[in-house]
Amino acid sequence: MSGAYRTESDLLGEAVVETDALYGVHTVRARENFHLTGRPVHGELVRAYGTVKLAAALTNRGLGVWADDPAKADAIERACREVADGLYDEAVIVERLQGGAGTSTNMNVSEVIANRALELLGEPHGAYGRVSPLDDVNLHQSTNDTFPTALRLAAIRLLHDLEEQVLALQEAFQAKEKEFAHVVKVGRTQYQDAVLTTLGREMGAYAESLNRDRWRIYKCEERLRVVNLGGTAIGTGFGAPRQYIFRVVDALRELTAIGFARAENLTEATQNADVFVEVSGIIKACAVSLLKMCSDLRLLSSGPEAGLGEIRLPARQAGSSIMPGKVNPVIPEAVSQAAMMVMGYDSTIAQAAAAGSLELNPFLPLIAACLLESLLLLQRSCLMLRRHCVEGIVANEAVCRRHVDSSSAAATALVPEIGYDAACEVVKAASARGVSVRAAAVDGGLVSAARFDELLSAEAVCRLGTPTPATRGSSE
Numbered sequence: 045m046s047g048a049y050r051t052e053s054d055l056l057g058e059a060v061v062e063t064d065a066l067y068g069v070h071t072v073r074a075r076e077n078f079h080l081t082g083r084p085v086h087g088e089l090v091r092a093y094g095t096v097k098l099a100a101a102l103t104n105r106g107l108g109v110w111a112d113d114p115a116k117a118d119a120i121e122r123a124c125r126e127v128a129d130g131l132y133d134e135a136v137i138v139e140r141l142q143g144g145a146g147t148s149t150n151m152n153v154s155e156v157i158a159n160r161a162l163e164l165l166g167e168p169h170g171a172y173g174r175v176s177p178l179d180d181v182n183l184h185q186s187t188n189d190t191f192p193t194a195l196r197l198a199a200i201r202l203l204h205d206l207e208e209q210v211l212a213l214q215e216a217f218q219a220k221e222k223e224f225a226h227v228v229k230v231g232r233t234q235y236q237d238a239v240l241t242t243l244g245r246e247m248g249a250y251a252e253s254l255n256r257d258r259w260r261i262y263k264c265e266e267r268l269r270v271v272n273l274g275g276t277a278i279g280t281g282f283g284a285p286r287q288y289i290f291r292v293v294d295a296l297r298e299l300t301a302i303g304f305a306r307a308e309n310l311t312e313a314t315q316n317a318d319v320f321v322e323v324s325g326i327i328k329a330c331a332v333s334l335l336k337m338c339s340d341l342r343l344l345s346s347g348p349e350a351g352l353g354e355i356r357l358p359a360r361q362a363g364s365s366i367m368p369g370k371v372n373p374v375i376p377e378a379v380s381q382a383a384m385m386v387m388g389y390d391s392t393i394a395q396a397a398a399a400g401s402l403e404l405n406p407f408l409p410l411i412a413a414c415l416l417e418s419l420l421l422l423q424r425s426c427l428m429l430r431r432h433c434v435e436g437i438v439a440n441e442a443v444c445r446r447h448v449d450s451s452s453a454a455a456t457a458l459v460p461e462i463g464y465d466a467a468c469e470v471v472k473a474a475s476a477r478g479v480s481v482r483a484a485a486v487d488g489g490l491v492s493a494a495r496f497d498e499l500l501s502a503e504a505v506c507r508l509g510t511p512t513p514a515t516r517g518s519s520e
Contacts (some may be wrong), residue, residue, distance in 0.1 A: 050170045061170065066135040068155035068170065068177060074148035078139035085140050085149050086416040087133045092198035093153045094127030096190050096273065097181060099296035103288055104183055106295075116175060119161035132156050140413045145406045146191035154181040184284040184292075186276040188314055188404055193296070195412045196268040199323065200302055202419035203265055209426035210258045210330065216434040217251035220244070226502045229354055229444040230453045237451040240505040243354065243439050246344075250337045257330040264326040269304050271296070272313035278403040279311030317397040317405045320415055324393040330422055331386035334429070338376035338383070341433065345373055353443045358436035375433040382421040389414035448500065450474075454481040457499050460510040462490050 049060040052069035059069045101120050104110070110117040126132060135156045138148040154177035161175045162168065175181070225244035230237050273296060274289035276282050281289045293306040307313035347353040363372035393414050396407035405411075448454055455467040455474075462470075462485075474484035486493050498504060 050168075052170055052172075063169065065169065066132060066156040066159040067137060067152050068159065068172075070148070070151035070177070071138060071155055074138045074142060074152065078142045078148070080139055080141040081413075083140050084137050085152075086198065086412065086420075087130065088198040088202055088416055088420075089149070089194055089412055090133050090136045090153065091128050091130050092201070093149070093190065093194040094124050094129075094157070095197060095299055096194045096296065097153065097157055097185075098124035098128055099273070099292055099299055100183070100185050100190070101181070102295045102299075103292040106291065107285060107287055109183065110180075115165060116161070116180070119164040120157065120175065120180060122164060123157040123160035126160060127153065127157055132160065140409060142409050143406070145187055145404055146408050146412070147187040149409070150182070150185075150187040150190055151177065154178070157181045184276070184288045186283075188277050189272045189275045189279075189310075191408055191412075192314075192317070193271040193273040195320075195408065195415070196271055196304075197296075197300060197302070198412075199320075199415055199419060200265050200268050202416060202423065203261055203268075203323075206327070206330075206419055206423040206426070207258055207261045209423050209430070210254055210261060213426045213430045213434065214251050214254035214258060216430045217247050217254065220434065220437055221248035221251060224439050227439045227441055227444050228448055228500060228502050228505055230447045230451045237453045238456070240448060240453050240457050240500060242502050242506055243444065244502075245506055246340075250333075250340075253333045253337070257333050260326045260329060264323050267319045267322055269302065270307050270313065270319075271304055272307050272310050273304075274306060275310035275314050279309070279314035281310065311403070315400060315403055315405070317400055317408065317411055320411050321394050321397045324390045324415055324418065327418055327422060328387055328390040331383040331390075331418075334422070334425055335380050335383040338380045338429070341376045341437075342373045348440070352447075354440055354447070356438045356440055357433055360432060373433075375429060379425045379429050382425045386418045386421055389418045449480040449482050451481065454500060455485070457505065458485060458491065458496075461495070461499055466490060 048063055050063050051058050052061050052072075053059070054069045054073070056073070059072050061068055061072055065071075098121060101117070101124055105117045105121070110120075136149070136152045138152045142148045158172065158175045158177040158181050159169045161181075162171050165174060167174050221244045223244070224247055225242060227243040228240055229243050229246070231239045231241035231246075271293060272279060274281055274284060274292050276284050289306075293304050297304045341355070341357065344352055344355045345357045348356065357373050357375070359371045360374050361371075363370035363374075393411050396410045396414075397405065399405070399407055452471050455471045458467045458470065470481055470485045470488065470490065473479075473488060474481045477484065479487075482493075482496055485491050485496055491499070
């Protein structure tokens with residue numbers, strides 16, 4: 045066939061490929077076979093694959109491959125770099141959920157590199173006698189060592205992005221911690237009034253949980269640095285020279301400035317995907333933190349008149365087509381949904397890793413789809429929550445004060461001063477008379493108005509512990 049198509053062949057026979065396409069027959073087969081999500085392989089995985097292919101090409105060239113054809117070596121290396129730079133993401137069209145343990149992805153990337161190298165050499169697409177996707181671009185490699193290595197690299201890069209956004213969100217909550225340090229409010233357990241705290245301390249708790257998440261994310265990169273690159277099909281290095289196996293990971297480390305190391309047991313590293321389960325569990329913890337704080341923000345801003353209404357979230361859009369003036373907490377709601385998706389992906393990753401068989405896990409494409417999507421969702425969630433919500437939170441100080449004055453939590457603050465039984469009587473008197481705890485305590489002569497305010501100050505409610513009996517009656 046001529047014109048807009050070219051003909052390529054594989055072990056199944058001939059197939060037609062668009063003349064201008066950088067991909068080839070193996071990609072066309074995959075396009076015909078897989079129609080599940082309607083979404084191609086994640087762009088970060090494509091770019092990571094380009095880097096892995098470049099490491100392999102540099103290593104092969106260093107071993108004397110293409111010594112008689114340096115122009116070919118130059119073209120392959122340049123094509124690899126361009127794929128690694130994201131210039132040809134759109135040419136990797138295979139469905140992200142695919143059979144074959146990622147072979148379709150490996151072949152799609154290899155075909156793109158080969159055809160781009162042919163362009164650079166002034167040759168037509170498909171002239172694989174000059175540059176072959178298999179014999180040149182995939183030389184001394186297998187899907188089974190390049191795909192998991194590319195996945196690790198892609199995940200590490202996304203972890204760096206996620207860590208940056210978690211830190212920024214942490215700092216936004218820390219800023220609110222300082223801004224709201226003076227705002228005394230009711231602390232609640234089981235949705236019931238408990239002990240007084242400050243709105244600043246509440247925000248600081250969110251910041252601290254994010255600090256813990258950031259540390260986990262930073263540390264989990266270590267789990268991904270050990271790769272099976274050079275192990276080829278099942279970890280024995282079949283088809284690859286020993287010097288290639290010894291050098292290729294060094295090349296990847298130099299290209300990425302990431303401390304990659306070759307697995308001591310390449311067979312084990314090719315069989316097992318448990319490291320991705322571990323990393324997924326760590327980022328799931330971040331999703332848990334986000335879901336909890338988003339639930340809190342929704343509750344604290346509820347109403348606003350008929351709910352808690354202790355904070356006001358930025359109004360982002362109209363909340364109803366029928367209820368005038370209604371504004372919903374859409375940002376925390378959206379982030380909550382993303383967090384729930386990450387939790388679901390974590391379960392899927394665990395099942396996929398457990399379903400591996402003998403020398404290989406055929407479900408790495410599913411693991412890649414879920415893990416990379418989780419990392420991207422969390423990174424975007426932290427960014428969106430910070431920019432569109434946390435930075436614009438406003439304290440409703442009047443409401444916080446009103447809740448304090450009318451809550452039994454205010455009486456709890458009196459316990460170190462007047463004792464538990466007397467504090468209970470204050471609560472009863474306030475309820476019976478329909479007055480605030482403050483009025484009941486002051487009118488009953490148990491504390492002065494000034495002392496009541498002192499016991500309920502931001503400094504007092506944030507003090508670690510309570511005064512000893514010897515110092516009761518003192519503000520210290």
